[in-house]
Amino acid sequence: MQPKEILKEHVGKFTSISEEQxxxxxxxxxxxxxxxxxxxxxxxxxxxxxxxxxxxCLKTFYINDDIKMFILQFAMPTWWASDYNALxxxxxxxxxxxxxxxxxxxxxxxxxxxxxxxxxxxxxxFFRWRTNRGYVASQKRLLSFMNNNTKQRYEELIAQYPExxxxxxxxxxxxxxxxxxxTLSRLYHx
Amino acid sequence: MQPKEILKEHVGKFTSISEEQxxxxxxxxxxxxxxxxxxxxxxxxxxxxxxxxxxxCLKTFYINDDIKMFILQFAMPTWWASDYNALxxxxxxxxxxxxxxxxxxxxxxxxxxxxxxxxxxxxxxFFRWRTNRGYVASQKRLLSFMNNNTKQRYEELIAQYPExxxxxxxxxxxxxxxxxxxTLSRLYHx
DNA sequence: TACCGAATGTGACATATGTCACGTGATGCC
DNA sequence: GGCATCACGTGACATATGTCACATTCGGTA
Numbered sequence: 076m077q078p079k080e081i082l083k084e085h086v087g088k089f090t091s092i093s094e095e096q097x098x099x100x101x102x103x104x105x106x107x108x109x110x111x112x113x114x115x116x117x118x119x120x121x122x123x124x125x126x127x128x129x130x131x132c133l134k135t136f137y138i139n140d141d142i143k144m145f146i147l148q149f150a151m152p153t154w155w156a157s158d159y160n161a162l163x164x165x166x167x168x169x170x171x172x173x174x175x176x177x178x179x180x181x182x183x184x185x186x187x188x189x190x191x192x193x194x195x196x197x198x199x200x201f202f203r204w205r206t207n208r209g210y211v212a213s214q215k216r217l218l219s220f221m222n223n224n225t226k227q228r229y230e231e232l233i234a235q236y237p238e239x240x241x242x243x244x245x246x247x248x249x250x251x252x253x254x255x256x257x258t259l260s261r262l263y264h265x
Numbered sequence: 266m267q268p269k270e271i272l273k274e275h276v277g278k279f280t281s282i283s284e285e286q287x288x289x290x291x292x293x294x295x296x297x298x299x300x301x302x303x304x305x306x307x308x309x310x311x312x313x314x315x316x317x318x319x320x321x322c323l324k325t326f327y328i329n330d331d332i333k334m335f336i337l338q339f340a341m342p343t344w345w346a347s348d349y350n351a352l353x354x355x356x357x358x359x360x361x362x363x364x365x366x367x368x369x370x371x372x373x374x375x376x377x378x379x380x381x382x383x384x385x386x387x388x389x390x391f392f393r394w395r396t397n398r399g400y401v402a403s404q405k406r407l408l409s410f411m412n413n414n415t416k417q418r419y420e421e422l423i424a425q426y427p428e429x430x431x432x433x434x435x436x437x438x439x440x441x442x443x444x445x446x447x448t449l450s451r452l453y454h455x
Numbered sequence: 456t457a458c459c460g461a462a463t464g465t466g467a468c469a470t471a472t473g474t475c476a477c478g479t480g481a482t483g484c485c
Numbered sequence: 486g487g488c489a490t491c492a493c494g495t496g497a498c499a500t501a502t503g504t505c506a507c508a509t510t511c512g513g514t515a
Contacts, residue, residue, distance in 0.1 A: 145411040196386040203393040213403040221335040221443040253411040
């Protein structure tokens with residue numbers, strides 16, 4: 076499927092906009108290719124863009140003072156990634172985004188997003204529902220963190236994204252679940 | 266401060282709308298009073314309203330199969346509370362909302378929210394930014410869960426809401442932090 | 456081919472946390 | 486006044502998890 080169609084199908088899930096308006100919407104995105112391992116956002120960067128994944132897989136992560144990595148999100152196709160705290164507040168990035176595999180994204184600047192939201196009620200509607208969905212997903216993950224043990228969270232993750240099992244090294248899965256790689260390993264080998 | 270002024274100041278933080286439009290916005294809310302301990306949303310309910318806290322304190326919580334409570338949010342004045350998963354998806358409530366103290370809220374139905382968002386671009390803009398803020402707060406809490414230990418999370422919470430220290434029983438603080446009340450107690454008594 | 460580094464598994468041990476039990480003090484209600 | 490309930494602290498112990506150390510496997514590369 077072409078990038079334009081992927082985005083259109085995604086937008087169509089939340090709102091109905093005219094073909095003409097979609098063309099305009101799409102024209103504001105810039106397509107980019109990244110290689111496996113490449114960084115997209117690094118801690119301390121000025122963040123003025125967000126990324127819609129067409130193909131491949133990104134991770135959003137945080138490195139603490141003890142050099143431990145925590146993964147906030149794996150961004151699979153049709154998911155958005157950025158440092159939204161920095162993006163919305165104008166502060167410097169406190170999290171990193173990089174590529175787990177070769178990845179194709181559509182990139183949208185904050186300036187373009189806000190301009191389009193101002194010009195078009197429909198587009199603002201789309202972004203409201205996109206964030207609604209993100210908020211609910213984030214709340215669900217929080218609840219899962221408190222309520223489920225590591226094994227349950229692992230199985231939940233793999234059930235939701237079976238492709239992660241072969242795509243992503245286990246120590247990254249562990250960093251997403253918030254446990255050490257040893258603990259994850261012992262979950263299903265003892 | 267009057268309810269109308271509290272809401273107006275809150276809305277003004279995210280968007281600038283005309284006095285006339287704000288009057289209309291406000292007219293769609295219904296003010297309600299609840300008593301300490303009273304339930305506002307119970308698991309299994311149909312959820313078609315959200316609540317803006319004017320005064321007092323709510324908690325949003327989940328009870329798991331082992332009858333353990335996990336608190337997703339304390340809703341202080343000018344915060345919103347509901348089961349947003351249920352509210353946005355139309356499913357039945359999976360979380361509960363009740364009153365920690367006597368509480369005054371402004372209540373808005375989903376129907377009214379969506380009607381107003383459709384009628385008014387400015388109001389849709391407001392709700393987009395409200396959810397943006399909620400999303401960022403949720404992400405921060407998730408990160409805090411993974412990165413900080415219980416003591417750090419406790420101090421972070423009290424620094425953010427000093428009034429909680431005297432307002433809320435310690436076992437509820439523990440349920441927010443995701444630890445047992447005994448563990449919380451030992452944090453600062455041993 | 457030989458070597459290196461990354462990913463993974465696993466044993467040993469320390470630490471954090473949960474669970475259960477019990478005691479105390481404060482509060483509210485009959 | 487007396488009783489029940491709740492909030493809270495704390496000791497004892499089990500369990501889960503982190504940390505450190507080391508071995509193995511596998512791909513990629515010189």
